[in-house]
Amino acid sequence: MNSMIYKKKLPLLIFLIPAFAFLLVFLYYPFFQNILNTFLKIGGLGRAPEGLNIPWYENYRRLLDDPYMRVAMKNTMVLILCTILFQVGIALILALLVDTIRVGAQFFRTVYFFPIVISATALGLMFNLIFLYKGGMVNQLLLSLGKLPYEVKPSGKVIVQWLDWKDQAHFLFTMFLPVMWQYVGFYFVILVTGLNNIPQDVYEAAALDGADGWKRTRYITLPLLRNVLCTCLVLAITGALKVFDLPWVMFGAGMPENMGWLTGTYMYDQTFNKMNVDYGSTIAVLIVVLGVVLSNVANRIFRPSEDI
Amino acid sequence: MNNGRRKASRAVTYLVLSLWALTTVYPFIWVIINSFRQKGLIMSDSFSLPLGEAFTWDNYITAWHRADFKNAYLNSFLISGTVTVCVVVIAGLAAYGLVRYRFRGRSLLYSLIMAGMMFPVFSTIIPVFRMEAVLGIAGTGNRWLSLLAVILPQVAGNLCFAIIILMGFIQSVPIELEESAYLDGCNVFQIYFHIIIPAAKSSFATVAIFAFLWSYNDLFTQSFFLRYPQERAITGLLNEISSQAGVNYGLMASSVVLVVIPVLVVYVCLQKHIIKGLTAGAVKG
Numbered sequence: 299m300n301s302m303i304y305k306k307k308l309p310l311l312i313f314l315i316p317a318f319a320f321l322l323v324f325l326y327y328p329f330f331q332n333i334l335n336t337f338l339k340i341g342g343l344g345r346a347p348e349g350l351n352i353p354w355y356e357n358y359r360r361l362l363d364d365p366y367m368r369v370a371m372k373n374t375m376v377l378i379l380c381t382i383l384f385q386v387g388i389a390l391i392l393a394l395l396v397d398t399i400r401v402g403a404q405f406f407r408t409v410y411f412f413p414i415v416i417s418a419t420a421l422g423l424m425f426n427l428i429f430l431y432k433g434g435m436v437n438q439l440l441l442s443l444g445k446l447p448y449e450v451k452p453s454g455k456v457i458v459q460w461l462d463w464k465d466q467a468h469f470l471f472t473m474f475l476p477v478m479w480q481y482v483g484f485y486f487v488i489l490v491t492g493l494n495n496i497p498q499d500v501y502e503a504a505a506l507d508g509a510d511g512w513k514r515t516r517y518i519t520l521p522l523l524r525n526v527l528c529t530c531l532v533l534a535i536t537g538a539l540k541v542f543d544l545p546w547v548m549f550g551a552g553m554p555e556n557m558g559w560l561t562g563t564y565m566y567d568q569t570f571n572k573m574n575v576d577y578g579s580t581i582a583v584l585i586v587v588l589g590v591v592l593s594n595v596a597n598r599i600f601r602p603s604e605d606i
Numbered sequence: 607m608n609n610g611r612r613k614a615s616r617a618v619t620y621l622v623l624s625l626w627a628l629t630t631v632y633p634f635i636w637v638i639i640n641s642f643r644q645k646g647l648i649m650s651d652s653f654s655l656p657l658g659e660a661f662t663w664d665n666y667i668t669a670w671h672r673a674d675f676k677n678a679y680l681n682s683f684l685i686s687g688t689v690t691v692c693v694v695v696i697a698g699l700a701a702y703g704l705v706r707y708r709f710r711g712r713s714l715l716y717s718l719i720m721a722g723m724m725f726p727v728f729s730t731i732i733p734v735f736r737m738e739a740v741l742g743i744a745g746t747g748n749r750w751l752s753l754l755a756v757i758l759p760q761v762a763g764n765l766c767f768a769i770i771i772l773m774g775f776i777q778s779v780p781i782e783l784e785e786s787a788y789l790d791g792c793n794v795f796q797i798y799f800h801i802i803i804p805a806a807k808s809s810f811a812t813v814a815i816f817a818f819l820w821s822y823n824d825l826f827t828q829s830f831f832l833r834y835p836q837e838r839a840i841t842g843l844l845n846e847i848s849s850q851a852g853v854n855y856g857l858m859a860s861s862v863v864l865v866v867i868p869v870l871v872v873y874v875c876l877q878k879h880i881i882k883g884l885t886a887g888a889v890k891g
Contacts, residue, residue: 304794308705309703310709313699314700314715315700321722323764325725328737331736332730332733335733395619398616412873419844422866423861425633426848479629502642516758540726546787547845569728575732579732583729585726585729
């Protein structure tokens with residue numbers, strides 16, 4: 299494999315130096331700086347640190363005591379579970395179905411990818427309109443189906459009891475639905491490719507053994523798809539931990555009543571609005587650590603052994 | 607035999623697939639329809655087509671006058687265009703080097719790139735901001751420097767994903783092509799430009815499109831570095847409009863359309879590349 303052409307190593311420097319210089323300066327160095335920041339006292343953005351925290355692990359202690367952080371963790375964990383179940387789940391079902399059809403497959407692939415190319419800000423606004431308290435799309439639909447209580451005043455005015463989709467009983471649903479809906483198409487595309495890579499003769503052999511329909515899916519397709527599913531799982535976990543734009547546009551700072559924090563939005567709020575830069579850095583470290591740990595756990599549990 | 611059952615299950619398949627397609631398409635149609643509706647009417651009836659009395663251009667006129675869209679488009683295209691070019695050029699070179707050369711530390715560099723995909727922007731942005739403030743790039747109030755302040759971390763943030771995708775593709779380019787070019791007297795750089803880039807064209811397109819979209823859509827970095835009105839890029843502008851619009855839902859709808867249209871046009875024109883390029887890279891990577 300190692301051809302004559304690539305024996306001389308000098309050009310390699312030209313190939314690699316730009317990329318790794320960039321990564322070093324704007325990714326790796328800032329990341330280590332960020333870890334250091336968690337032990338320092340920093341008054342505001344762009345300000346120099348005022349020395350070590352007392353005690354130096356103060357931010358990590360605070361992390362454990364912070365009730366809002368607990369809320370953020372809880373919500374994010376629920377989000378991760380929902381992402382795995384529904385995002386990857388729906389994507390899997392859709393991919394399995396698309397795999398059985400010929401006509402229109404390209405169309406479905408194209409439109410399922412739609413929400414991903416659009417900015418979360420625009421989507422957040424769109425969902426704000428859809429879930430609007432008074433006269434949003436969902437509430438209008440419910441009203442026309444007669445699911446919302448209303449009374450007609452003697453003056454002829456109709457008073458409707460609109461459903462508040464962002465109140466304490468509904469906010470999780472309203473926050474998570476758009477996030478999950480947006481990325482189904484991403485996993486769908488990855489899974490469809492995985493399905494295309496399964497050789498046709500495996501199915502033919504299975505058909506000879508009488509495996510068909512659901513059995514074929516259960517005993518042939520899913521096991522062969524396990525590797526790809528595992529990739530999806532890791533992407534879903536790290537993705538859910540980083541979610542920021544959509545909930546931020548729809549809910550802002552921890553609405554309703556500080557029950558709506560996610561690790562991403564809480565970190566942003568602490569750093570940017572509350573100017574607790576060092577504490578924000580600590581939350582960021584937690585996000586990375588959780589991402590590494592959880593995706594490793596997922597890999598341990600689901601990644602098939604090498605010989606499959 | 608079983609013909610009826612098969613037909614029925616096919617019908618169910620199409621039904622389910624179409625229902626999901628409806629959820630991904632209809633919301634956009636709903637927003638577009640309502641962006642042309644008189645603003646008072648959105649709350650009472652948002653499903654019908656806005657014809658006759660209800661139809662209006664007002665929402666677009668208001669949006670265009672209320673916010674500096676022209677400037678924001680310019681900023682966004684400057685930022686995202688530069689990011690795209692830098693990412694494609696730098697990542698392409700690195701991916702080629704990493705795939706074709708065997709050297710000590712190669713696997714270390716590879717794991718560094720994998721790790722780089724894990725870092726959320728949150729964890730690097732504050733030190734980057736401070737570093738750029740010290741260098742006199744960020745927080746100066748100078749528009750062009752502020753744009754540069756966004757571009758630099760966005761390039762770094764996109765590089766890892768781009769390198770992984772491109773590596774997957776360059777690996778699949780048959781090395782015989784390069785060997786025969788070498789025998790014809792090409793050096794490695796000529797090989798890169800005349801063999802590799804044309805052969806891996808669709809993956810370069812994918813990487814370019816993703817870099818552009820992520821940069822264009824990235825509210826987080828934008829809101830960190832672009833604080834002054836003349837610096838606003840399009841996603842930040844949209845966020846600002848939404849916080850000011852209050853109950854003017856027509857204005858919100860028209861602003862969403864104005865922001866989304868360029869992206870949708872790019873996507874629909876290039877979607878073949880996106881899906882082909884992304885999938886092969888993602889599964890291999």
